[in-house]
Amino acid sequence: xxxxxxxxxxxxxxxxxxxxxxxxxxxxxxxxxxxxxxxxxxxxxxxxxxxxxxxxxxxxxxxxxxxxxxxxxxxxxxxxxxxxxxxxxxxxxxxxxxxxxxxxxxxxxxxxxxxxxxxxxxxxxxxxxxxxxxxxxx
Amino acid sequence: xxxxxxxxxxxxxxxxxxxxxxxxxxxxxxxxxxxxxxxxxxxxxxxxxxxxxxxxxxxxxxxxxxxxxxxxxxxxxxxxxxxxxxxxxxxxxxxxxxxxxxxxxxxxxxxxxxxxxxxxxxxxxxxxxxxxxxxxxx
Amino acid sequence: xxxxxxxxxxxxxxxxxxxxxxxxxxxxxxxxxxxxxxxxxxxxxxxxxxxxxxxxxxxxxxxxxxxxxxxxxxxxxxxxxxxxxxxxxxxxxxxxxxxxxxxxxxxxxxxxxxxxxxxxxxxxxxxxxxxxxxxxxx
Amino acid sequence: xxxxxxxxxxxxxxxxxxxxxxxxxxxxxxxxxxxxxxxxxxxxxxxxxxxxxxxxxxxxxxxxxxxxxxxxxxxxxxxxxxxxxxxxxxxxxxxxxxxxxxxxxxxxxxxxxxxxxxxxxxxxxxxxxxxxxxxxxx
Amino acid sequence: xxxxxxxxxxxxxxxxxxxxxxxxxxxxxxxxxxxxxxxxxxxxxxxxxxxxxxxxxxxxxxxxxxxxxxxxxxxxxxxxxxxxxxxxxxxxxxxxxxxxxxxxxxxxxxxxxxxxxxxxxxxxxxxxxxxxxxxxxx
Amino acid sequence: xxxxxxxxxxxxxxxxxxxxxxxxxxxxxxxxxxxxxxxxxxxxxxxxxxxxxxxxxxxxxxxxxxxxxxxxxxxxxxxxxxxxxxxxxxxxxxxxxxxxxxxxxxxxxxxxxxxxxxxxxxxxxxxxxxxxxxxxxx
Numbered sequence: 001x002x003x004x005x006x007x008x009x010x011x012x013x014x015x016x017x018x019x020x021x022x023x024x025x026x027x028x029x030x031x032x033x034x035x036x037x038x039x040x041x042x043x044x045x046x047x048x049x050x051x052x053x054x055x056x057x058x059x060x061x062x063x064x065x066x067x068x069x070x071x072x073x074x075x076x077x078x079x080x081x082x083x084x085x086x087x088x089x090x091x092x093x094x095x096x097x098x099x100x101x102x103x104x105x106x107x108x109x110x111x112x113x114x115x116x117x118x119x120x121x122x123x124x125x126x127x128x129x130x131x132x133x134x135x136x137x138x
Numbered sequence: 139x140x141x142x143x144x145x146x147x148x149x150x151x152x153x154x155x156x157x158x159x160x161x162x163x164x165x166x167x168x169x170x171x172x173x174x175x176x177x178x179x180x181x182x183x184x185x186x187x188x189x190x191x192x193x194x195x196x197x198x199x200x201x202x203x204x205x206x207x208x209x210x211x212x213x214x215x216x217x218x219x220x221x222x223x224x225x226x227x228x229x230x231x232x233x234x235x236x237x238x239x240x241x242x243x244x245x246x247x248x249x250x251x252x253x254x255x256x257x258x259x260x261x262x263x264x265x266x267x268x269x270x271x272x273x274x275x276x
Numbered sequence: 277x278x279x280x281x282x283x284x285x286x287x288x289x290x291x292x293x294x295x296x297x298x299x300x301x302x303x304x305x306x307x308x309x310x311x312x313x314x315x316x317x318x319x320x321x322x323x324x325x326x327x328x329x330x331x332x333x334x335x336x337x338x339x340x341x342x343x344x345x346x347x348x349x350x351x352x353x354x355x356x357x358x359x360x361x362x363x364x365x366x367x368x369x370x371x372x373x374x375x376x377x378x379x380x381x382x383x384x385x386x387x388x389x390x391x392x393x394x395x396x397x398x399x400x401x402x403x404x405x406x407x408x409x410x411x412x413x414x
Numbered sequence: 415x416x417x418x419x420x421x422x423x424x425x426x427x428x429x430x431x432x433x434x435x436x437x438x439x440x441x442x443x444x445x446x447x448x449x450x451x452x453x454x455x456x457x458x459x460x461x462x463x464x465x466x467x468x469x470x471x472x473x474x475x476x477x478x479x480x481x482x483x484x485x486x487x488x489x490x491x492x493x494x495x496x497x498x499x500x501x502x503x504x505x506x507x508x509x510x511x512x513x514x515x516x517x518x519x520x521x522x523x524x525x526x527x528x529x530x531x532x533x534x535x536x537x538x539x540x541x542x543x544x545x546x547x548x549x550x551x552x
Numbered sequence: 553x554x555x556x557x558x559x560x561x562x563x564x565x566x567x568x569x570x571x572x573x574x575x576x577x578x579x580x581x582x583x584x585x586x587x588x589x590x591x592x593x594x595x596x597x598x599x600x601x602x603x604x605x606x607x608x609x610x611x612x613x614x615x616x617x618x619x620x621x622x623x624x625x626x627x628x629x630x631x632x633x634x635x636x637x638x639x640x641x642x643x644x645x646x647x648x649x650x651x652x653x654x655x656x657x658x659x660x661x662x663x664x665x666x667x668x669x670x671x672x673x674x675x676x677x678x679x680x681x682x683x684x685x686x687x688x689x690x
Numbered sequence: 691x692x693x694x695x696x697x698x699x700x701x702x703x704x705x706x707x708x709x710x711x712x713x714x715x716x717x718x719x720x721x722x723x724x725x726x727x728x729x730x731x732x733x734x735x736x737x738x739x740x741x742x743x744x745x746x747x748x749x750x751x752x753x754x755x756x757x758x759x760x761x762x763x764x765x766x767x768x769x770x771x772x773x774x775x776x777x778x779x780x781x782x783x784x785x786x787x788x789x790x791x792x793x794x795x796x797x798x799x800x801x802x803x804x805x806x807x808x809x810x811x812x813x814x815x816x817x818x819x820x821x822x823x824x825x826x827x828x
Contacts, residue, residue: 005515006551010544014266016154016181016223021335032336034343040223043154043181045266053551059435060446061511066545067448085154085178097337101281128152128183130286131342137282137329138414138552143791144827148820159611170612172619191827197711198722199789204821205724237613239557268562269618275558275605276690276828290818292706292733292775297473308474310481316775319706319733321818361706361730373475377419404704404735406424407480413420413467414552428680430568430595430637454637457568457595459680499568499592542566542597573749584750586757651751653695682700683756689696689743690828 002056007063009050011073013082016043017098020087041085047126048077048107054119064119076110100127104135140194145201147188149211151220154181155236158225179223185264186215186245192257202257214248238265242273278332283339285326287349289358292319293374296363317361323402324353324383330395340395352386376403380411416470421477423464425487427496430457431512434501455499461540462491462521468533478533490524514541518549554608559615561602563625565634568595569650572639593637599678600629600659606671616671628662652679656687692746697753699740701763703772706733707788710777731775737816738767738797744809754809766800790817794825 018041019033029037036042050073052064084090086098092106104125115121126132156179157171167175174180188211190202222228224236230244242263253259264270294317295309305313312318326349328340360366362374368382380401391397402408432455433447443451450456464487466478498504500512506520518539529535540546570593571585581589588594602625604616636642638650644658656677667673678684708731709723719727726732740763742754774780776788782796794815805811816822 003515003519003549004551005518006548007515008546008548012266014180014182016179019337032341035221038221038223038227040226041154041179041181042152042221042223043179044152045183056515061433061513061516063515063547065446083173083176083180085176085180088178089176099337101279101283101332101339102337104281105279128150132284133339134282134284135279137280141791141795141825142827143794144824145791146822146824157613170617194791199709199787199792201791201823203722235613239555239559239608239615240613242557243555243608270560271615272558272560273555275556288818290732290734292731295475308479311773314773314775314779316778317706317731317733318704318773318775319731320704321735359725359728359732361728361732364730365728375475377417377421377470377477378475380419381417404702408422409477410420410422411417413418426680428594428596430593449635452635452637452641454640455568455593455595456566456635456637457593458566459597497587497590497594499590499594502592503590542564571751584755649751653693653697653746653753654751656695657693657746684698685753686696686698687693689694 002058004054005056005063006051006053007066007069008052009066009069009073011048011050011070011078013046013048013078014043015046015081015084015086016041017086017093018042019097019099021097022095041087044127046081046103047132048073049124049126050107050111051122051124052115052119053122054116064115072111072114076114077107080110100125100131100133101135104133108135140196142192143194143201144189144191145204145207146190147204147207147211149186149188149208149216151184151186151216152181153184153219153222153224154179155224155231156180157235157237159235160233179225182265184219184241185270186211187262187264188245188249189260189262190253190257191260192254202253210249210252214252215245218248238263238269238271239273241265242271246273278334280330281332281339282327282329283342283345284328285342285345285349287324287326287346287354289322289324289354290319291322291357291360291362292317293362293369294318295373295375297373298371317363320403322357322379323408324349325400325402326383326387327398327400328391328395329398330392340391348387348390352390353383356386376401376407376409377411380409384411416472418468419470419477420465420467421480421483422466423480423483423487425462425464425484425492427460427462427492428457429460429495429498429500430455431500431507432456433511433513435511436509455501458541460495460517461546462487463538463540464521464525465536465538466529466533467536468530478529486525486528490528491521494524514539514545514547515549517541518547522549554610556606557608557615558603558605559618559621560604561618561621561625563600563602563622563630565598565600565630566595567598567633567636567638568593569638569645570594571649571651573649574647593639596679598633598655599684600625601676601678602659602663603674603676604667604671605674606668616667624663624666628666629659632662652677652683652685653687655679656685660687692748694744695746695753696741696743697756697759698742699756699759699763701738701740701760701768703736703738703768704733705736705771705774705776706731707776707783708732709787709789711787712785731777734817736771736793737822738763739814739816740797740801741812741814742805742809743812744806754805762801762804766804767797770800790815790821790823791825793817794823798825 019036104123108123157174242261246261295312380399384399433450518537522537571588656675660675709726794813798813
């Protein structure tokens with residue numbers, strides 16, 4: 001049996017968003033979300049690091065082919081999020097506030113069905129160089 | 139007389155934008171600007187590096203007080219661009235396409251009147267880690 | 277119930293320090309701590325990354341408001357450590373050697389009472405780009 | 415008893431390698447490993463981060479002297495891998511494909527006997543800024 | 553007439569190389585190039601930053617379409633250098649030592665004919681994070 | 691004759707300092723230098739990038755041997771500044787305020803006599819990731 005190891009792949013996307021809870025008043029949203037609630041959107045260069053953990057394939061010395069992992073991320077995440085407005089263009093955020101936390105959970109849920117059940121998955125998402133999240137927590 | 143030296147100050151802002159030439163057809167805009175023309179905006183973590191060149195003040199050993207330079211950048215650029223939609227919220231881009239090139243020129247023109255005429259000024263602006271511009275060219 | 281997630285906030289401070297065990301002779305200190313023991317202090321740009329783990333607030337999509345977390349770090353750590361001499365100016369290090377390990381533990385103990393008991397906390401501290409620590413270990 | 419903490423030391427080495435399974439045909443190797451299988455080798459600036467976890471020594475405030483840790487990494491890894499061809503010059507890869515995963519495991523096995531049994535060890539290895547691995551997985 | 557500005561595009565390639573002067577004895581090569589002369593090659597993650605300077609196109613707000621610039625770099629440099637052995641696989645280095653200096657000059661000469669004569673060109677090449685070159689010097 | 695090119699070498703040192711003009715009153719110093727004037731020193735991880743420009747040696751393909759350049763920087767700068775208190779331990783700053791500007795000029799003056807007169811020299815010094823200087827200005 002192969003050793004248990006983790007591999008990480010970093011990808012980038014650039015998107016607009018705005019934080020807002022549609023069930024709240026404008027003043028409540030402004031109070032809670034501050035400048036992140038400004039009406040005309042702002043944006044980020046999001047950095048996404050996908051971590052996959054499992055047993056090495058001893059024939060290849062790979063846990064997973066990084067090219068295949070990169071292609072899955074591209075199809076499921078980058079093609080749907082990159083150069084988009086998360087609030088308007090991405091159905092998952094129609095009723096879900098696109099905080100870094102929620103984006104990480106959505107990315108996890110998009111990728112999970114396409115990664116072997118034998119492998120565990122974790123998402124790290126940088127919204128800015130100083131603010132980032134990991135899901136699921138370990 | 140003091141030595142001639144350059145100092146640099148890095149600041150960050152996060153904004154939404156979209157590239158579009160209002161004088162062109164939609165199809166021409168789409169052809170030229172690709173996904174940067176998508177209608178609902180996308181965004182970036184812009185990194186701004188302001189370079190100021192001139193003679194050291196021998197009493198302080200400073201070219202310019204970095205705190206004062208940082209405050210000027212904050213008032214002129216960050217307070218007006220950060221967490222905003224450049225196309226909608228920033229008057230300078232009402233009739234000017236907010237490419238990295240044009241943003242750098244607008245930043246230069248906003249800062250130039252507030253920096254001593256004895257000092258020269260150059261703007262470096264990163265739109266992404268792999269795409270950046272400098273104005274004026276040297 | 278909300279998902280369990282981790283968020284991270286990076287802050288910076290610049291401080292002087294010197295490594296020394298007051299119970300040891302000068303020659304023993306010099307032997308063990310080398311140039312870190314030099315008498316007149318040296319210094320670092322410390323990078324602090326605070327990790328908080330817990331359940332997302334489904335109303336906000338936040339684990340914790342990053343502005344509030346940043347303010348707590350500023351009050352408890354930056355206002356007390358930044359541009360200071362850790363050995364002389366910070367009471368916690370009067371009798372505790374300001375190694376990266378001990379600074380991380382002191383930061384943890386300063387922040388822990390101000391973060392909800394429902395949230396777990398971990399500190400990462402970079403003394404240089406190549407030397408860093410995490411407390412508590414996971 | 416001292417607190418349990420982790421320390422990390424980053425080191426770099428530059429090496430050539432090529433991915434190939436000697437038991438497979440050339441066409442199978444080319445299909446699986448793509449341009450990483452090209453016959454004349456390519457190379458990387460590998461970034462190695464060694465994580466050591468255990469109890470702080472209360473006399474020093476160190477988990478482990480970073481100078482000693484750095485020297486062990488230099489002797490065991492850098493002196494054997496840096497500016498070398500991993501496939502040709504490093505005996506461990508005579509019959510083992512030098513993927514990032516396998517390099518991390520080899521590094522772990524080289525360092526493990528030289529670090530106290532009271533301390534646990536983990537290796538992070540960057541093959542490129544966007545592809546990296548951790549062993550053992552946690 | 554448009555403003556004069558510089559734009560920069562960063563690309564990466566991973567290659568093996570070895571420094572050697574075929575006109576010198578082995579001992580002279582070993583003396584001058586040290587471990588960079590080891591016979592079986594080593595390698596690097598080269599970072600290439602291409603700077604182009606000229607007049608903004610006022611219709612687009614671009615100096616040059618970064619997608620077109622990126623495609624030119626890919627065709628001329630990455631497709632020929634990436635995952636290759638510079639000494640063996642790249643004809644330009646058959647009789648030219650592949651130092652960072654010479655690689656930068658070769659890159660310049662490959663790109664120059666494909667960039668408009670109205671635009672000036674400069675190459676920055678990182679061989680490691682701590683060693684890099686610029687050609688032509690300014 | 692060889693091509694004209696620039697090479698850059700990055701080195702690091704960690705030092706304590708304090709900004710103060712001995713000819714001024716305490717209150718004037720505090721007003722001008724703020725927290726950088728605090729009496730017990732603070733410190734930085736300084737990043738030094740030395741740029742050397744001149745004609746390539748066609749026998750080696752080097753402008754200058756980076757190992758030799760690194761050794762010169764180590765002897766002249768790192769051995770004198772690293773893990774030191776600039777105000778107390780470095781004679782050049784006995785009567786000169788150790789601002790980033792002045793440190794860069796001192797480094798230039800230390801290195802200039804040891805670099806061939808045929809080569810030009812420029813110093814870039816980062817005091818923090820967001821504040822840096824270049825001398826001489828170009």
